[in-house]
Amino acid sequence: MSTSGQPQFRYTQTPSKVLHLRNLPWECTEEELIDLCRPFGKIVNTKCNVGANRNQAFVEFADLNQAISMVSYFASSSEPAQVRGKTVYIQYSNRHEIVNNKSPGDVPGNVLLVTIEGVEAGDVSIDVIHLVFSAFGFVHKIATFEKAAGFQALIQFTDSETASSARNALDGRSIPRYLLPEHVGSCHLRISYSAHTDLNIKFQSHRSRDYTNPYLPVNPTAIEGIVQPALGPDGKKKEPESNVLLASIENMQYAVTVDVLHTVFSAFGTVQKIAIFEKNGGMQALVQYPDVTTAAVAKDALEGHCIYDGGYCKLHLSYSRHTDLNVKAHSDRSRDYTVPESGLLAVQQASGLAAAPTVWQNPQASPMFPGNEYAAAAAMQAQVSAGQVPSWDPTMQAGRQTFVSVPSTFPGQTFPGSSVPAYATAATPGASPHAQTSQMTPGVASMRMNQPALQSNVRPGGSSPGGQPPYYGQ
DNA sequence: AGCACA
Numbered sequence: 001m002s003t004s005g006q007p008q009f010r011y012t013q014t015p016s017k018v019l020h021l022r023n024l025p026w027e028c029t030e031e032e033l034i035d036l037c038r039p040f041g042k043i044v045n046t047k048c049n050v051g052a053n054r055n056q057a058f059v060e061f062a063d064l065n066q067a068i069s070m071v072s073y074f075a076s077s078s079e080p081a082q083v084r085g086k087t088v089y090i091q092y093s094n095r096h097e098i099v100n101n102k103s104p105g106d107v108p109g110n111v112l113l114v115t116i117e118g119v120e121a122g123d124v125s126i127d128v129i130h131l132v133f134s135a136f137g138f139v140h141k142i143a144t145f146e147k148a149a150g151f152q153a154l155i156q157f158t159d160s161e162t163a164s165s166a167r168n169a170l171d172g173r174s175i176p177r178y179l180l181p182e183h184v185g186s187c188h189l190r191i192s193y194s195a196h197t198d199l200n201i202k203f204q205s206h207r208s209r210d211y212t213n214p215y216l217p218v219n220p221t222a223i224e225g226i227v228q229p230a231l232g233p234d235g236k237k238k239e240p241e242s243n244v245l246l247a248s249i250e251n252m253q254y255a256v257t258v259d260v261l262h263t264v265f266s267a268f269g270t271v272q273k274i275a276i277f278e279k280n281g282g283m284q285a286l287v288q289y290p291d292v293t294t295a296a297v298a299k300d301a302l303e304g305h306c307i308y309d310g311g312y313c314k315l316h317l318s319y320s321r322h323t324d325l326n327v328k329a330h331s332d333r334s335r336d337y338t339v340p341e342s343g344l345l346a347v348q349q350a351s352g353l354a355a356a357p358t359v360w361q362n363p364q365a366s367p368m369f370p371g372n373e374y375a376a377a378a379a380m381q382a383q384v385s386a387g388q389v390p391s392w393d394p395t396m397q398a399g400r401q402t403f404v405s406v407p408s409t410f411p412g413q414t415f416p417g418s419s420v421p422a423y424a425t426a427a428t429p430g431a432s433p434h435a436q437t438s439q440m441t442p443g444v445a446s447m448r449m450n451q452p453a454l455q456s457n458v459r460p461g462g463s464s465p466g467g468q469p470p471y472y473g474q
Numbered sequence: 475a476g477c478a479c480a
Binding site: 018020022023047050051055056058089091094095098099100103 | 475476477478479480
């Protein structure tokens with residue numbers, strides 16, 4: 001192996017339509033780069049701020065001859081190539097195309113996604129973050145959260161120019177030591193752009209702030225130092241009740257889709273919204289009912305039971321801190337049943353249930369969250385605990401079905417004497433068998449859906465469900 | 475002033 005450590009520079013370089021530019025001024029912008037290169041041809045790609053000093057760049061021309069013309073021009077010119085008065089050295093790159101130029105996080109926006117490496121959430125207060133980023137302009141909102149990647153913050157500026165200046169100045173830098181606790185070692189900021197334009201901050205808390213709205217209520221449970229979970233009679237932590245249940249699914253041998261969950265949870269009342277997300281390699285879901293009472297009944301009835309026989313897809317339920325999920329109306333990871341849908345609408349109206357378009361609070365919730373599930377989730381409800389951050393993956397949209405059938409071929413799925421479809425459809429929110437909930441007690445092997453009601457409804461997808469009712473074994 | 479990204 002060559003271990004000299006000295007790069008072997010080639011003095012005769014193979015022409016490439018990609019040019020390597022050095023000695024650029026600090027944080028040279030793409031615009032400055034393009035201004036320099038544009039006279040020689042069509043620029044199809046760039047990569048700026050490359051190298052340890054971020055003073056190198058690559059430019060890719062559409063045509064090799066254009067690159068050659070630029071190199072040739074400056075090779076024979078008495079005036080060197082310059083940016084901001086600095087001489088720029090140009091040579092052919094040793095690669096022939098620029099790859100992976102712009103990840104989603106490189107597309108500028110007014111909201112930054114900041115990962116603070118090497119710290120825990122408690123080490124960097126939101127006030128410190130605010131202080132650091134306010135140097136570049138008015139910070140509108142901040143939402144912080146913890147993810148596998150570390151402690152992260154979404155920081156909303158007025159515009160992408162302000163956000164860019166903050167990013168350019170702070171990316172890769174560290175928060176000044178005097179702002180941090182003693183025990184914190186290095187703490188580098190990794191900054192990219194979020195796809196968000198406006199964060200949805202519900203409370204002022206130690207996790208989230210909205211500096212544009214001083215009257216926003218303070219979330220008492222989210223204030224640092226006041227977090228003291230209520231204790232139940234048995235002395236165990238008692239989580240506050242909620243109309244939204246957090247379901248974690250254990251031993252998930254089979255697919256658990258939004259539709260499966262809707263079927264299961266509709267047995268206890270109208271399911272308004274569902275969001276499925278991954279957590280620590282497992283699967284969790286948030287299920288929203290209209291009221292706490294219904295959620296409580298569902299929680300008690302379903303806790304510890306399995307969706308499928310054989311101990312598969314065992315449910316564990318707790319109350320979420322959410323009260324109103326902000327989810328895509330139709331995706332394979334989430335569903336908002338309060339949003340009228342063609343086909344559904346007719347059924348709902350026919351059954352006397354007003355399809356209330358006013359309930360659709362978040363027409364903006366659908367747009368792209370390119371892979372930034374943490375970001376999307378954070379904005380969903382900024383004060384949410386890290387353990388309950390829903391996410392969804394809009395990239396999965398392409399292959400989604402409107403209604404996915406419950407698989408009908410689960411081994412060991414016993415349901416004696418029943419061939420009744422397991423479907424509670426999105427069209428049957430009113431068909432929920434409250435009257436039956438008393439039967440839905442643990443220990444009962446089969447906890448059936450309201451079968452007549454279910455059968456009376458036609459699924460929008462039109463296909464005949466081949467599945468059997470979910471089985472709630474112990 | 476000397477080649478990114480995963």
